[in-house]
Amino acid sequence: xxxxxxxxxxxxxxxxxxxxxxxxxYPNGMHKAIAxxxxxxxxxSAATSSLEQPEHGLTEQVLSQSDVLIWxxxxxxxxxxxxxxxxxxxHVLEGMGLIVLHSGHISKIFRRLMGxxxxxxxxxxKDRQRIWNLVPGHAITQGIGDAIELGIEETYAERFDIPxxxxxxxxxxxxxxxxxxxxxxxxxxHGRIFYFSPGHETFPTFHNSEILRVITNAxxxxxxxxxxxxYCPNLPNLEKDQ
Amino acid sequence: xxxxxxxxxxxxxxxxxxxxxxxxxYPNGMHKAIAxxxxxxxxxSAATSSLEQPEHGLTEQVLSQSDVLIWxxxxxxxxxxxxxxxxxxxHVLEGMGLIVLHSGHISKIFRRLMGxxxxxxxxxxKDRQRIWNLVPGHAITQGIGDAIELGIEETYAERFDIPxxxxxxxxxxxxxxxxxxxxxxxxxxHGRIFYFSPGHETFPTFHNSEILRVITNAxxxxxxxxxxxxYCPNLPNLEKDQ
Amino acid sequence: xxxxxxxxxxxxxxxxxxxxxxxxxYPNGMHKAIAxxxxxxxxxSAATSSLEQPEHGLTEQVLSQSDVLIWxxxxxxxxxxxxxxxxxxxHVLEGMGLIVLHSGHISKIFRRLMGxxxxxxxxxxKDRQRIWNLVPGHAITQGIGDAIELGIEETYAERFDIPxxxxxxxxxxxxxxxxxxxxxxxxxxHGRIFYFSPGHETFPTFHNSEILRVITNAxxxxxxxxxxxxYCPNLPNLEKDQ
Amino acid sequence: xxxxxxxxxxxxxxxxxxxxxxxxxYPNGMHKAIAxxxxxxxxxSAATSSLEQPEHGLTEQVLSQSDVLIWxxxxxxxxxxxxxxxxxxxHVLEGMGLIVLHSGHISKIFRRLMGxxxxxxxxxxKDRQRIWNLVPGHAITQGIGDAIELGIEETYAERFDIPxxxxxxxxxxxxxxxxxxxxxxxxxxHGRIFYFSPGHETFPTFHNSEILRVITNAxxxxxxxxxxxxYCPNLPNLEKDQ
Numbered sequence: 001x002x003x004x005x006x007x008x009x010x011x012x013x014x015x016x017x018x019x020x021x022x023x024x025x026y027p028n029g030m031h032k033a034i035a036x037x038x039x040x041x042x043x044x045s046a047a048t049s050s051l052e053q054p055e056h057g058l059t060e061q062v063l064s065q066s067d068v069l070i071w072x073x074x075x076x077x078x079x080x081x082x083x084x085x086x087x088x089x090x091h092v093l094e095g096m097g098l099i100v101l102h103s104g105h106i107s108k109i110f111r112r113l114m115g116x117x118x119x120x121x122x123x124x125x126k127d128r129q130r131i132w133n134l135v136p137g138h139a140i141t142q143g144i145g146d147a148i149e150l151g152i153e154e155t156y157a158e159r160f161d162i163p164x165x166x167x168x169x170x171x172x173x174x175x176x177x178x179x180x181x182x183x184x185x186x187x188x189x190h191g192r193i194f195y196f197s198p199g200h201e202t203f204p205t206f207h208n209s210e211i212l213r214v215i216t217n218a219x220x221x222x223x224x225x226x227x228x229x230x231y232c233p234n235l236p237n238l239e240k241d242q
Numbered sequence: 243x244x245x246x247x248x249x250x251x252x253x254x255x256x257x258x259x260x261x262x263x264x265x266x267x268y269p270n271g272m273h274k275a276i277a278x279x280x281x282x283x284x285x286x287s288a289a290t291s292s293l294e295q296p297e298h299g300l301t302e303q304v305l306s307q308s309d310v311l312i313w314x315x316x317x318x319x320x321x322x323x324x325x326x327x328x329x330x331x332x333h334v335l336e337g338m339g340l341i342v343l344h345s346g347h348i349s350k351i352f353r354r355l356m357g358x359x360x361x362x363x364x365x366x367x368k369d370r371q372r373i374w375n376l377v378p379g380h381a382i383t384q385g386i387g388d389a390i391e392l393g394i395e396e397t398y399a400e401r402f403d404i405p406x407x408x409x410x411x412x413x414x415x416x417x418x419x420x421x422x423x424x425x426x427x428x429x430x431x432h433g434r435i436f437y438f439s440p441g442h443e444t445f446p447t448f449h450n451s452e453i454l455r456v457i458t459n460a461x462x463x464x465x466x467x468x469x470x471x472x473y474c475p476n477l478p479n480l481e482k483d484q
Numbered sequence: 485x486x487x488x489x490x491x492x493x494x495x496x497x498x499x500x501x502x503x504x505x506x507x508x509x510y511p512n513g514m515h516k517a518i519a520x521x522x523x524x525x526x527x528x529s530a531a532t533s534s535l536e537q538p539e540h541g542l543t544e545q546v547l548s549q550s551d552v553l554i555w556x557x558x559x560x561x562x563x564x565x566x567x568x569x570x571x572x573x574x575h576v577l578e579g580m581g582l583i584v585l586h587s588g589h590i591s592k593i594f595r596r597l598m599g600x601x602x603x604x605x606x607x608x609x610k611d612r613q614r615i616w617n618l619v620p621g622h623a624i625t626q627g628i629g630d631a632i633e634l635g636i637e638e639t640y641a642e643r644f645d646i647p648x649x650x651x652x653x654x655x656x657x658x659x660x661x662x663x664x665x666x667x668x669x670x671x672x673x674h675g676r677i678f679y680f681s682p683g684h685e686t687f688p689t690f691h692n693s694e695i696l697r698v699i700t701n702a703x704x705x706x707x708x709x710x711x712x713x714x715y716c717p718n719l720p721n722l723e724k725d726q
Numbered sequence: 727x728x729x730x731x732x733x734x735x736x737x738x739x740x741x742x743x744x745x746x747x748x749x750x751x752y753p754n755g756m757h758k759a760i761a762x763x764x765x766x767x768x769x770x771s772a773a774t775s776s777l778e779q780p781e782h783g784l785t786e787q788v789l790s791q792s793d794v795l796i797w798x799x800x801x802x803x804x805x806x807x808x809x810x811x812x813x814x815x816x817h818v819l820e821g822m823g824l825i826v827l828h829s830g831h832i833s834k835i836f837r838r839l840m841g842x843x844x845x846x847x848x849x850x851x852k853d854r855q856r857i858w859n860l861v862p863g864h865a866i867t868q869g870i871g872d873a874i875e876l877g878i879e880e881t882y883a884e885r886f887d888i889p890x891x892x893x894x895x896x897x898x899x900x901x902x903x904x905x906x907x908x909x910x911x912x913x914x915x916h917g918r919i920f921y922f923s924p925g926h927e928t929f930p931t932f933h934n935s936e937i938l939r940v941i942t943n944a945x946x947x948x949x950x951x952x953x954x955x956x957y958c959p960n961l962p963n964l965e966k967d968q
Contacts, residue, residue, distance in 0.1 A: 089357075093358060093359055093403070095863060112354075112357060113357040114357055115331075115354060115355040115356055115357045115430055116335060116430050116431050116472070117335055117431060117472045119472055130661055132642050132643075132662075132663050133643070134642055134643055134665075135913075136643070136916065136952060136954060137821060137916040137917075137951040137952045137954070138951075139951075142951075146643070158616050158618055158655065159616075159617070159618055159620070159630070161335070161431055161472045163405060163408075163428070163429065163430060164408055164429065164651075164652070166405075166406055167648075168648070168652070171642065171655060171663045171665075172663075173657060173658075173661060173662065173663045174657075175661075177614055177657055177659075178616075178657065179616050179655045179656075179657045179663050181618075181655075186405070187405065187406065187861075188357055188358050188405060189358050189359065189403055190862065190863040191863075225863040225864075225865075225868075226862060226863045228862060228863070230358070230359045230361055230403045231359060231361045337621060372903055374884050374885075374904075374905050375885070376884055376885055376907075377671075378674065378710060378712060378885070379579060379674040379675075379709040379710045379712070380709075381709075384709075388885070400858050400860055400897065401858075401859070401860060401862070401872070406893075406894070409890075410890070410894070413884065413897060413905045413907075414905075415899060415900075415903060415904065415905045416899075417903075419856055419899060419901075420858075420899065421858050421897045421898075421899045421905050423860075423897075429619075432620065432621040433621075467621040467622075467623075467626075468620060468621045470620060470621070573841075577842060577843055577887070596838075596841060597841040598841055599815075599838060599839040599840055599841045599914050600819060600914050600915050601819055601915060645819070645915055647889060647892075647912070647913065647914060648892055648913065650889075650890055670889070671889065671890065672841050672842050672889060673842050673843060673887055715843060715845045
């Protein structure tokens with residue numbers, strides 16, 4: 001039997017405790033909602049961590065045992081310690097998968113891995129969102145049709161300041177006139193990163209079965225495939241090869 | 243008449259002052275050798291900066307007036323102040339070109355823009371280098387034939403821990419059995435970055451006319467095309483578009 | 485003084501002669517409208533060819549003298565002779581630029597260069613189109629703002645069956661709920677190809693100054709940079725290199 | 727239990743019958759050697775087809791039941807019927823995997839899917855080959871170390887006239903001074919294509935356990951993930967979405 005994929009779902013977990021409106025949707029936090037769903041899937045084992053824990057719940061041990069880290073943050077990006085950001089980056093480069101959700105686009109860890117500002121345009125209103133599936137044969141889009149009808153959610157819009165994605169899987173259409181490259185795979189070091197834009201805290205997006213399906217697929221796709229230091233040594237003398 | 247392209251050539255400028263062997267090759271430093279050559283080319287205007295200057299010679303004013311920054315560093319990457327690294331990154335994302343030479347692959351600024359370790363293998367010896375030109379029609383390879391016969395130089399070798407380049411222009415063959423993706427273009431923010439691997443301090447690489455030709459072409463290719471903040475604002479209400 | 489860039493604008497030129505509605509917009513054909521505009525630009529020299537001419541006006545001599553070929557076709561793709569398609573392909577691979585407009589996505593030449601079906605979804609109606617500019621610093625987007633407000637035009641929609649573009653410059657938003665990767669650069673052989681989706685025959689799209697600006701920029705960007713056979717010879721014996 | 731992956735190994739099967747030297751290495755043809763190996767792997771089921779069979783052994787039925795097609799051809803590319811090439815292309819675009827080996831780089835089917843000449847340089851001699859692994863975490867490189875020491879084999883060399891690969895996995899170093907992008911993934915339509923350069927008929931390359939490992943991995947990676955027509959219909963009226 002195949003070994004489980006270990007997932008850590010990280011959430012800053014502030015909105016859900018401060019805002020009644022958010023708490024009604026995610027009584028125990030978005031991280032618990034996502035982890036609970038993942039734990040129902042074959043071969044996945046999910047735990048959670050959050051900002052207020054020591055080392056934000058992202059100790060060396062936790063990361064070493066994680067095949068995938070899922071990241072949601074919004075209002076407290078600045079409170080994430082630089083040391084932890086560097087640690088997460090190292091684990092990604094060594095092979096850990098990383099799934100960055102919604103407002104995580106502007107998190108320290110995502111910006112550090114991309115090298116760009118990761119800025120984008122945004123607006124809240126009655127904007128409806130439809131997420132187009134560009135690559136129906138991809139592992140991440142299995143079970144998803146031509147598009148996901150997300151309905152009303154926050155609009156995120158181009159220009160999204162990211163490097164050209166290694167794989168562009170989704171483009172979101174917003175009823176108010178915007179588009180976004182909303183599902184993007186980036187290979188960095190030995191790790192795979194997936195950015196997926198839905199998930200504003202005031203909407204029940206992480207209860208949507210299609211969104212959860214994409215996240216589940218992305219867990220399997222980005223799961224650690226090796227554990228390998230990325231520093232190359234001084235090369236041996238190869239004169240024998242001449 | 244077209245405006246000049248302003249280039250700043252940055253060098254940590256340590257080897258040339260400490261090592262007789264290097265000083266013989268570059269009496270005034272590699273940065274001066276490169277800048278002098280660039281100043282002989284039509285439409286280019288080059289100045290130099292180095293590590294020991296206040297703010298490493300990379301003040302806000304210097305960078306604002308630079309269309310391209312060329313970077314060579316080796317033994318003192320750690321001495322480059324974090325604040326200056328962030329400043330250079332911001333200027334690249336706003337549109338300034340950046341050309342990273344040789345051991346600059348492991349500089350703070352290159353690693354920050356790539357998001358990866360930028361590690362590679364290396365060895366010094368009698369290794370001969372041949373730099374294959376994959377894209378003869380590209381702006382950066384104009385005037386270059388099928389390959390540049392560099393002769394003996396330090397070997398840099400895969401695995402080179404970089405994101406997939408947006409354009410792969412050169413692959414270097416080393417006589418001792420190695421290969422390297424040695425000429426790579428990366429688009430980041432509004433800026434263009436070109437990494438080019440030749441240029442160990444103990445070889446007269448920056449007196450080689452083909453290497454200088456590539457650098458000159460790269461200056462023209464990466465030169466600032468716009469000056470634009472990369473942060474997107476809160477979007478206007480677009481209900482009129484409905 | 486720099487040599488002119490020679491452009492050949494090819495059109496099947498059927499709608500404009502058969503349909504009054506189209507003829508009113510383009511009395512002499514879309515090809516003439518585009519060529520006339522290009523001839524007003526510095527350093528460009530444009531001529532036209534069309535389907536009904538001998539060899540469709542694309543003789544060996546015409547193509548040899550063309551730095552860029554622009555292609556518009558819609559209802560008569562099947563009437564383009566296989567031999568001419570192969571000839572155009574050879575010229576592109578040798579370095580000629582190719583700009584494919586609108587319904588040219590399904591032309592023989594574009595499908596042959598892409599290797600895919602190049603199929604996409606489409607609908608005609610009151611659909612409004614907004615073309616988002618993803619790369620404001622690119623040569624092709626110079627003079628274009630955040631987006632081009634095209635207004636009502638035919639909708640083209642994903643999934644667009646193309647290889648991943650080498651550069652994705654525009655995504656079009658349609659008011660009826662669709663998106664399209666609408667401005668795509670592909671490098672093939674020594675040639676550059678730009679696909680740009682606007683241009684249905686019943687709309688005055690090729691009188692729109694922003695659309696014409698994009699086409700003009702694309703002419704400069706894709707213009708032949710070299711003329712080089714793409715077949716590699718048997719390699720010389722290089723034992724001297726050992 | 728998971729369904730088997732069905733593989734068809736196609737070979738022009740001429741060298742092995744005409745040349746004693748080749749026959750000694752592959753008594754029943756390269757296709758049989760590869761298929762026999764694949765049949766020993768978990769979950770794979772391989773059959774063979776060859777040029778001299780009716781429809782080259784690539785009937786509609788055979789292709790419909792194939793999840794992956796492996797292709798080796800060299801001296802008889804021109805004898806492959808155009809109709810069969812189009813049929814194979816259609817199946818790839820609908821989702822069938824395709825693995826193109828060695829001299830298959832210049833086959834009709836590979837050139838048709840790439841859109842370029844697929845030409846490269848080549849020489850036969852005492853050239854030693856080392857195949858560098860750029861992406862140790864990739865599904866295709868599982869079980870492969872830093873490099874495959876292939877020893878003496880035919881040299882294939884840049885410039886290789888292909889579109890930029892979607893994934894570049896291997897670069898080959900040749901002792902006589904050449905390099906090649908030798909392991910390349912291309913996504914086309916709903917299908918995945920892997921080109922892998924080793925496999926000259928006069929060498930026992932397809933008995934090499936590392937080469938066979940790469941091919942096996944590539945079978946799993948490119949195996950059909952869906953079966954889907956790639957033509958998009960006229961789009962429904964979506965005014966209800968407004």
